[in-house]
Amino acid sequence: MIGANLRDGVILLGFALAFVLLFRKLGLGATLGFLIAGAVVGPQVMGLVGDAEQKMGIAELGITLLLFLVGLELNPARLWRLKKDIFALGLLQVSLCGVAVAGIVWLIAGFSPAAALAVGLPLALSSTAQVLPMLQSAGRLKTPFGERAFSILLFQDLSIVPMITIVAALSRAPAVPNAPPGWLLGLYTVLAIVGLVASGRFLLRPLFRLIGNLGEREMFVFAALFTVIASAAVMEALGLSTALGAFIAGVMLADSPYRHELEADVDPFRSILLGLFFLSVGMMLDLHAIAERPLFVIGMALMLIAAKTGIMMAIGLAFKMNWRPALALGLLLSQGGEFGFVLFAQAKDALLIEPQAASLFGAVVTLSMATTPFLMMFTRRIRAAPVATGEGLDAPKSDGASALVIGYGRFGQTVAQMLIGQGITVSLIDRDPEMIETAGTFGAKVYYGDGTRLDLLRQAGAGSVQLLLFCVDEDQVDTALLHAVREAFPNAATFVRAYDRRSMVKLKDAPMVGAFREVMESAVVMARGALAEVGVDNDEIARTEAAYRARDIERLKAQAVAGDMHAGDAHLIRGRLEQAGESG
Incomplete structure (x- = not known):
């Protein structure tokens, strides 16, 4: 048997x-x-x-x-x-x-x-x-x-x-008893x-x-x-x-x-x-x-x-x-x-x-x-005629931009605005026609395309930009893609929006300047506001934030090495931080 x-x-x-x-x-x-x-x-x-x-x-x-x-x-x-x-x-x-x-x-x-x-x-x-x-x-x-x-x-x-x-x-058929x-x-x-x-x-x-x-x-x-x-x-x-x-x-x-x-x-x-x-x-x-x-x-x-x-x-x-x-x-x-x-x-x-x-x-x-x-x-x-033909949407093109932002949702918009605020020319790509049309009503020029395709990135001028910023949601960007991007565009500094801790662990060996969890910074800002509201002074808030960030980095390193989300649990904050304890 x-x-x-x-x-x-x-x-x-x-x-x-x-x-x-x-x-x-x-x-x-x-x-x-x-x-x-x-x-x-x-x-x-x-x-x-x-x-x-x-x-x-x-x-x-x-x-x-x-x-x-x-x-x-x-x-x-x-x-x-x-x-x-x-x-x-x-x-x-x-x-x-x-x-x-x-x-x-x-x-x-x-x-x-x-x-x-x-x-x-x-x-x-x-x-x-x-x-x-x-x-x-x-x-x-x-x-x-x-x-x-x-x-x-x-x-x-x-x-x-x-x-x-x-x-x-x-x-x-005859009725089944019971x-x-x-x-x-x-x-x-x-x-x-x-x-x-x-x-x-x-x-x-x-x-x-x-x-x-x-x-x-x-x-x-x-x-x-x-x-x-x-x-x-x-x-x-x-x-x-x-x-x-x-x-x-x-x-x-x-x-x-x-x-x-x-x-x-x-x-x-x-x-x-x-x-x-x-x-x-x-x-x-x-x-x-x-x-x-x-x-x-x-x-x-x-x-x-x-x-x-x-x-x-x-x-x-x-x-x-x-x-x-x-x-x-x-x-x-x-x-x-x-x-x-x-x-x-x-x-x-x-x-x-x-x-x-x-x-x-x-x-x-x-x-x-x-x-x-x-x-x-x-x-x-x-089925995809509006997307495939563009319905009037322009395909990406090399326009001499210094930065290429892929994904113009709530995350990519903030990134692009700050870059533009420093005089950096930005080219924007998204594959959602509705988002592109909405952005157009606010005066933003967003090109249509799938920014995870190397041929489209090359067409958009990725070979000459200084910054390549992947701001797409979920886990659309993986290590294999980033290796291909590094090989194709070695002069571009690459940044990635990560969905959560698991995404950060998956990207641990990826060739990039940095990956950033999409909600971490806003969560830190909210926590700072909550602490201030209950009377914690600014120095204590800054010390707590620094301690959290240091512990979080160590925890991520342990999780990445072990491949286990429970690794590094010892770095979780489980009680009040003492004054003389951690300074970050």
Whole structure:
């Protein structure tokens, strides 16, 4: 058994590595690489690895971990802000797409209305496991566009329980003894959510506080995985969505001080298990069913994509989105989702569809998932027309400036203003057309472009400037980019805006003059104002600031050397600084 598992693991990882690298190189994304790798090693082609169902059961933990990480990004206040998108956009998307696709199945496949509905509703769901990583890798998850896509995906996850109830109500199979009615499933959902919220506040936070005080970093990994698996197990025991349970657990920890540590600990497991999930989907693809009715599978996949794209685009336009982002949202959510396999099995057990039909529509879902990277790649020019053509926005050009500021948001504006105040000529670059237009109303000339591209920097005159200042948000600037910048523009002194301490640690070996945390200085200024307000004299305030800065530098050095965010905790200020103690 152990030898067989090791053999399967070597084969799966080897083929996944080869195909994902190839598809990444071709710009087609990792998801398609995993799907094709799974199909190749599976029983339908080479037959090197079997038992895809068992591997799928383990791999579904990847979706659970993904939803936990998404929950960590959404504290309750932010989630409340998204309520309109979740319950308005999400409800319209699921209901309209479900009814439309059910109608197509009824017309094309000749199913009964009950069977068509049992198939059409699951096909309205999109692939959370595919869409969220695409948004994350593109840096769009926290944008308004990304939040809308996520809101719809979250409602889809919430809708699984009603869909199971609908399939059960339509069932032709004999009633299962002691099976809970639909209203009781709904009550279980509410009670489970309340219980998880209470557990997060009164059990999980004290647990992580205890682990943090003990300084046992390995225990964070254990506690994080325990949190995810326990919340998923509770929902599974109640017959509910495991991913929803993990998501709620993440939300409850989103505003805790341990959020970043949890993200760092869980993310590697999420990546591995999601890859295994898509490998399993590829292995389960019934190529014989496709070979027997290829036109039906391809035609249904195309009609599914067209219907969902058109309906989602219409909903987006109704919500006052521009037609291009509305089209992008429709294409992004046009595929079938992983929960379709679960609901098709439910429909088969309810005697609503034949096993062969479940295989056929499983193939439709898989094929539609495989098309998403191609659709997003081939429609990039159409969807990004205002950006690609500039819509009147000027591209960067070498204009003899002494400084190049990349990113003209709230951070870059301050940097640029101070440089201009000393008579330094500044060239400004940003890739947000709205920001560029707004800056123009204040008389600032900002050029459009992606300032992390070397060719664009060269066009903007980076080869002749004295100062190169990266003021972009998040973690768009990494060590590899800065090495390339140093090699291409050796005479420019490079400065970087860092997102947080983790960013500073990641940039420890980067060739630059300095990196600056985006909120540190404003936080220091606020603390100085607070101390002055309670009567602390200026000398004491200056001494406290100097001591904090010195300790913070030492702590950063320790964290960078150890690669552990808990390293250097001894440098944290935990009590009043004595007069004769520290002077900075």
